[in-house]
Amino acid sequence: MFEKTVAELSAALRRKDVSSVELTRLFLERISRYKDLNAFITVDPERSLAQAGAADALIAQGTGGALAGIPVAQKDIFCADGWLTTCGSKMLSNFVAPYDATAIAKFNQAGAVCLGRTNMDEFAMGSSNETSYYGPVKNPWDTAAVPGGSSGGSAAAVAARLCPAATGTDTGGSIRQPAALCGLTGLKPSYGRVSRYGMIAFASSLDQGGPLARSAEDCALLLNVMAGFDPRDSTSVDEPVPDYTQALGHDIKGLRIGLPREYFGAGLNPAVVKVIEAAIAEFRKLGAEVVDVNLPNSQLAIPCYYVLAPAEASSNLSRYDGARYGFRAKDYTDLLDMYCKTRAEGFGIEVKRRIMIGAYALSAGYYDAYYLKAQQLRRLIAEDFLQAFESCDVIMGPATPTTAFKIGEKTDDPVAMYLNDIYTVPINLAGLPGMSIPAGFDPQGLPVGLQIVGRYFDEARLLNVAHCFQQATDWHQRMPKGFE
Amino acid sequence: MSLDREQVRKIAHLARLHLTEQEAVTYAETLSRILGLIEQMNAVDTTGVAPMAHPNEAGLRLREDVVTEPNQREKFQKIAPAVEAGLYLVPKVIE
Numbered sequence: 001m002f003e004k005t006v007a008e009l010s011a012a013l014r015r016k017d018v019s020s021v022e023l024t025r026l027f028l029e030r031i032s033r034y035k036d037l038n039a040f041i042t043v044d045p046e047r048s049l050a051q052a053g054a055a056d057a058l059i060a061q062g063t064g065g066a067l068a069g070i071p072v073a074q075k076d077i078f079c080a081d082g083w084l085t086t087c088g089s090k091m092l093s094n095f096v097a098p099y100d101a102t103a104i105a106k107f108n109q110a111g112a113v114c115l116g117r118t119n120m121d122e123f124a125m126g127s128s129n130e131t132s133y134y135g136p137v138k139n140p141w142d143t144a145a146v147p148g149g150s151s152g153g154s155a156a157a158v159a160a161r162l163c164p165a166a167t168g169t170d171t172g173g174s175i176r177q178p179a180a181l182c183g184l185t186g187l188k189p190s191y192g193r194v195s196r197y198g199m200i201a202f203a204s205s206l207d208q209g210g211p212l213a214r215s216a217e218d219c220a221l222l223l224n225v226m227a228g229f230d231p232r233d234s235t236s237v238d239e240p241v242p243d244y245t246q247a248l249g250h251d252i253k254g255l256r257i258g259l260p261r262e263y264f265g266a267g268l269n270p271a272v273v274k275v276i277e278a279a280i281a282e283f284r285k286l287g288a289e290v291v292d293v294n295l296p297n298s299q300l301a302i303p304c305y306y307v308l309a310p311a312e313a314s315s316n317l318s319r320y321d322g323a324r325y326g327f328r329a330k331d332y333t334d335l336l337d338m339y340c341k342t343r344a345e346g347f348g349i350e351v352k353r354r355i356m357i358g359a360y361a362l363s364a365g366y367y368d369a370y371y372l373k374a375q376q377l378r379r380l381i382a383e384d385f386l387q388a389f390e391s392c393d394v395i396m397g398p399a400t401p402t403t404a405f406k407i408g409e410k411t412d413d414p415v416a417m418y419l420n421d422i423y424t425v426p427i428n429l430a431g432l433p434g435m436s437i438p439a440g441f442d443p444q445g446l447p448v449g450l451q452i453v454g455r456y457f458d459e460a461r462l463l464n465v466a467h468c469f470q471q472a473t474d475w476h477q478r479m480p481k482g483f484e
Numbered sequence: 485m486s487l488d489r490e491q492v493r494k495i496a497h498l499a500r501l502h503l504t505e506q507e508a509v510t511y512a513e514t515l516s517r518i519l520g521l522i523e524q525m526n527a528v529d530t531t532g533v534a535p536m537a538h539p540n541e542a543g544l545r546l547r548e549d550v551v552t553e554p555n556q557r558e559k560f561q562k563i564a565p566a567v568e569a570g571l572y573l574v575p576k577v578i579e
Contacts, residue, residue, distance in 0.1 A: 094563075095563065096563055098556065098559045098560055098562070098563060190539075191539040191540060192539070192540050205537065205538045205539065231545075231547065234544050234545060235538070235540055235544070237540060297528065300524060300525055300527065300528060302521065303521055303522045303523070303524045303525045304525060306518060306521060306522055307522055307525070314499060318500075321500075322565060323564075323565070323572050323574050324560075324564050324572055325560075325563045325564055325565075326565075327565075328565035328566075332575065333575075334575050334576075334577075335574050335575045335576075335577050336500070337502075337575075338574065338575055339500040340497075340500050340501060340502035341502050343499075343500055343501050343502070344501050344502035344503065347501070352499075352501055352511070353511065353514060353515065353518065355499045355501065356492070356495045356496060356499055356501070356511065356515060357515060357518055357519075357522075358499075359495050359498045359499040360487075360495045360515075360519075361522075363495070363498060370522065372535055373525050373526075373530060374525060375535030375536055375537060376530035376533040376534070376535050376536075377525055377528060377530060377533075378535075378536040379533050379534060379535065379536035380528065380530070380533060382536060382539070414514055414517065414518060415517055415518060415520075415521050418518075418521065430539065431538075431539020431540065432539075456539075
């Protein structure tokens, strides 16, 4: 039962082959059996089973939608009333959220069961899950390797079948990169598609929540619940939400796939190239056409992002002052000292780095050279995509330059770590929807992710394109060894 | 652009972060490396390009100026480090 997809489990629940309580117990048992992966920060069996019991009642009445009774793991960045919500930080290690994020409220309303809270890079700042106050997460495909980040716990949990699906957030690649490194299907929706209310802020003009699951069909089921206008998020876009499952199954004959030559340059691992080329060949077989496109400013996305994201973070994280919630240092002499010690002790190294880079970029005398310059580059990067989409319907390329790297391999070199997100960051800067889907494996047996990028609000098309590939291939059904 | 220890101290103060001497040295090195990466931006001439602050440039919505949330002071203060009589306690600011 633990190998089934959300779609299959949903059908099984409706046929009464299994109850939500049984499913929840099964997955809780697996979480406990594989706790060495360190994928979860908090589990609360009593709460989860109470939700499952309520879901079973809904299903018995024949009410409840497709997600009723489905256990879903929640990234520890979404505030959930009564749940410890740490964001992977010591700063929030005692923070029991007093309200629900809109995404959480929507899952609750749909009758989904919160299976627990997944580990993540501290405040979502990281690409390997190694910046978490709660320790690194192991990749189920190679437990000496990282699962990617920042949604590393969610990705490891889905890959090891500790849950059928999970949520993530993506500011520069934090859904797509771990999805790629763990062999999953992950979707970062268009900016404004999923409410950010109650989603702990990192860089507010880039952050977007979305699903991590095993198939495009499952992502569609989750996005159906997560997407939608929310008056509580001032950047939420009031755009109708289609039924994303209805978008699946249309053939893709004549689909124009843009291949940006900049995505196949130096730094890309040859084993990844091979897998991506084979995936593109598969799309040709399905009737798609391939066109060359250019994204000339893409290579400047990382420098641009490492101004804008830290600038927004330094502002967003100024709220952690030890006064109203969260951690407060024990010894201090006055108010200023309380702030400084609380923040020094409560934040980890990477978070402090980014806060300081941001504070510097925004400080008097440097604003034009850094922040303004980065915003101008952001416009050029976004315009490259507009231009490219004049000659294609979707853009494809690798999601990451390499497969999963070893734990500890890049921790001393922040710049090397940042370059991991070279193919995902431009999409956040432009605000476009992007997916990573399993496309094959490297010679070491580690998964490779194919990135698919769409026009603004074109999630339905992305999901269909991914679904067509998954009907023709079985990469997404592969399971890491040792978790049977 | 590389940062020295004193500049790092100044930035840390702006960001309200206490740093030890040793930390100031370490951060000076890593932050300088990150700034080196950032300075690659200068390779492109952006004269006359309008800055883009946000993917959704339609602008922010306005709403009616009415109360939409209930008062939950007790619930919110229950998780505060120190409160008294409905107020958050911090070290004395005015003698």
